[in-house]
Amino acid sequence: MTIRMQRLTDRSKREHLLRWLTIALLLAPATLLQGREIVIKDRQSGAAIGHLSTIQAGRYEFIPLSAFAEAIKIPGAINSSRKQFILQIPHNPVVVHAINPFVRVGTEWRQMPIAALILDGEYYAPAVYFLDIIRDALPFRLDYLSGEATILITRSRMGVGGIQIDDMQNGTLIRIALSQPINASNLFLSETNGWLYADLYGGNIGDFRADAARKNTRTIDRISTIQLSRDTARLGFRLLKKVKEREVKVIASPPEIQISLRTHEEVPAALLDELEREREKWKIDLIVIDPGHGGRDPGALGSSGTREKDFTLKIAREIKRIIERDLKIRVLMTRDSDKFIPLVDRGKIANRAGGKLFISIHADSNPKKGLRGHTVYFMGPAKTEEARRVAQFENSVIKFEDSNSKYANLSETAFILAANAQNSYNKESEEFAAILDREMRSRQQADGFGVRQAGFYVLHGTSMPNILLETAFISNASDEKLLGTRGFHMNVAEAVCESIRQFRDHYENAL
Numbered sequence: 001m002t003i004r005m006q007r008l009t010d011r012s013k014r015e016h017l018l019r020w021l022t023i024a025l026l027l028a029p030a031t032l033l034q035g036r037e038i039v040i041k042d043r044q045s046g047a048a049i050g051h052l053s054t055i056q057a058g059r060y061e062f063i064p065l066s067a068f069a070e071a072i073k074i075p076g077a078i079n080s081s082r083k084q085f086i087l088q089i090p091h092n093p094v095v096v097h098a099i100n101p102f103v104r105v106g107t108e109w110r111q112m113p114i115a116a117l118i119l120d121g122e123y124y125a126p127a128v129y130f131l132d133i134i135r136d137a138l139p140f141r142l143d144y145l146s147g148e149a150t151i152l153i154t155r156s157r158m159g160v161g162g163i164q165i166d167d168m169q170n171g172t173l174i175r176i177a178l179s180q181p182i183n184a185s186n187l188f189l190s191e192t193n194g195w196l197y198a199d200l201y202g203g204n205i206g207d208f209r210a211d212a213a214r215k216n217t218r219t220i221d222r223i224s225t226i227q228l229s230r231d232t233a234r235l236g237f238r239l240l241k242k243v244k245e246r247e248v249k250v251i252a253s254p255p256e257i258q259i260s261l262r263t264h265e266e267v268p269a270a271l272l273d274e275l276e277r278e279r280e281k282w283k284i285d286l287i288v289i290d291p292g293h294g295g296r297d298p299g300a301l302g303s304s305g306t307r308e309k310d311f312t313l314k315i316a317r318e319i320k321r322i323i324e325r326d327l328k329i330r331v332l333m334t335r336d337s338d339k340f341i342p343l344v345d346r347g348k349i350a351n352r353a354g355g356k357l358f359i360s361i362h363a364d365s366n367p368k369k370g371l372r373g374h375t376v377y378f379m380g381p382a383k384t385e386e387a388r389r390v391a392q393f394e395n396s397v398i399k400f401e402d403s404n405s406k407y408a409n410l411s412e413t414a415f416i417l418a419a420n421a422q423n424s425y426n427k428e429s430e431e432f433a434a435i436l437d438r439e440m441r442s443r444q445q446a447d448g449f450g451v452r453q454a455g456f457y458v459l460h461g462t463s464m465p466n467i468l469l470e471t472a473f474i475s476n477a478s479d480e481k482l483l484g485t486r487g488f489h490m491n492v493a494e495a496v497c498e499s500i501r502q503f504r505d506h507y508e509n510a511l
């Protein structure tokens with residue numbers, strides 16, 4: 001027989017010495033007696049499943065741990081160098097130190113009033129205390145009827161009744177319905193290779209089939225069930241998202257396990273709303289076509305007496321007709337008659353109606369009569385004298401307005417900076433301009449001047465992507481003739497319509 005003290009830092013040496021003396025006295029050879037026999041029975045069947053030959057030391061009764069482990073069908077192991085007996089309960093190993101009253105149960109240290117002992121290589125623990133401190137770690141119910149020298153084992157057949165998985169606003173909730181309540185210490189969660197496992201100690205898969213689980217989730221795509229051992233049911237959940245945090249609740253009535261998973265992809269409700277608004281913003285469901293000039297403002301004049309304002313209205317009407325016919329998108333015109341509308345009001349009309357794209361239609365004019373073709377402008381600091389000149393001409397319309405104080409105090413640069421700060425659609429405007437330039441180019445003989453940027457008052461303040469299209473040069477004799485033909489109006493309308501289709505597909509699909 002070996003008796004040895006284990007050093008413990010949190011206890012005073014004096015206390016240990018005293019305890020050691022007590023144990024030594026208790027276990028003095030004279031007081032060690034062969035004890036009685038305890039029978040271990042299965043409560044349901046009444047059958048004896050094991051016998052324990054005890055040792056009596058004073059008033060304490062000790063049970064042999066190897067025989068106990070064998071009877072309850074939980075593997076036991078001895079670590080002789082450390083003087084330990086280990087009852088290998090999955091996830092909750094019980095480690096008994098010989099000659100030490102502390103027992104580790106899972107991760108917890110528990111204390112018996114007296115230590116275990118080793119006798120002829122077998123480990124013994126004081127029956128009443130030992131059975132009491134390991135009780136909640138066992139996968140079955142254990143009752144020690146000391147007076148009857150009987151240990152009763154009641155194996156639960158805790159079945160899995162159902163699994164329901166739902167994506168909630170803040171993650172995913174797994175609910176496992178059980179036939180009986182589970183002790184929290186008999187539930188073990190682990191994550192390996194993209195699977196989340198829930199091991200139910202004392203659980204029984206029985207007839208439950210994984211495909212009976214009800215899923216309403218984008219977090220878990222597969223469920224598996226397996227009876228790992230006689231006492232352990234394993235439920236596996238394959239994760240499609242990384243789990244950031246999980247929380248487990250064990251509910252007694254009705255018996256249920258709730259596992260909440262918070263995933264990285266969690267999207268707060270506010271953000272979802274924001275995204276929905278963003279989608280709505282990009283849903284191209286209203287186009288605003290702005291026929292340049294009108295009423296007392298004729299725009300540029302052609303050599304044969306034509307007026308820009310008449311061409312822009314005809315082209316705009318054709319654009320409206322083609323878009324509504326081919327794209328089934330509503331089109332609003334800032335004017336549909338020969339009337340004067342201040343530049344600033346054109347943007348307001350578009351904003352009020354909730355337009356998603358603003359296209360201002362014009363015809364160019366230049367002292368160089370040879371210039372032909374289209375130019376697409378978006379709002380930005382003019383990079384060439386030519387672009388600046390065009391913007392100045394289109395902006396000069398304000399001389400027809402009753403009050404031009406709105407723009408009077410702004411330098412060109414200040415105006416563009418203010419306009420750009422106000423308009424968060426510059427990138428989209430530029431993209432749309434590029435698409436439209438390509439479509440115009442493919443339908444015209446003259447190459448045109450591509451995409452340019454300049455500061456146009458009419459584009460200022462429109463809260464949607466916006467561009468200004470100079471369709472052709474009214475100052476050029478050939479272009480002037482073209483501007484008067486239905487064929488040209490239709491070409492421009494088709495170019496605009498096709499550009500909107502591409503722009504819409506790009507933005508609506510991006511979100």
Ligand SMILES: [Zn+2]
Binds near residue numbers: 292299361362363
């Ligand atoms: Zn114009």
